Amino acid sequence: MSTDLATLRKLAHLARLEFDENKEQQMLGDLNKILDWVDQLRQLDTSDVEPLVHLSQEINVLRPDEAHNTVSHQEGLRNAPRKDSDYFRVPKVLE
Numbered sequence: 001m002s003t004d005l006a007t008l009r010k011l012a013h014l015a016r017l018e019f020d021e022n023k024e025q026q027m028l029g030d031l032n033k034i035l036d037w038v039d040q041l042r043q044l045d046t047s048d049v050e051p052l053v054h055l056s057q058e059i060n061v062l063r064p065d066e067a068h069n070t071v072s073h074q075e076g077l078r079n080a081p082r083k084d085s086d087y088f089r090v091p092k093v094l095e
Contacts, residue, residue, distance in 0.1 A: 005028060
């Protein structure tokens with residue numbers, strides 16, 4: 001599989017890339033190398049290879065996420081610099 005200069009320019013336009021003529025030739029060569037490599041991979045026999053679902057066989061050993069209050073409402077307000085009955089008092093941020 002080989003790509004020509006017109007296809008490279010179209011891809012560059014779609015990707016909003018600009019190349020000068022020297023870089024354009026270098027990029028064309030690199031792109032063709034990549035496409036040749038992908039073509040080699042496509043020719044491999046993968047019929048006996050199972051699809052990879054997870055990258056690791058590790059099992060999540062974290063504790064279950066359970067919500068529980070460790071500080072009561074009154075304890076939380078105890079050290080507040082400013083409070084108004086049951087709420088924190090903060091500076092106004094919206095007008």
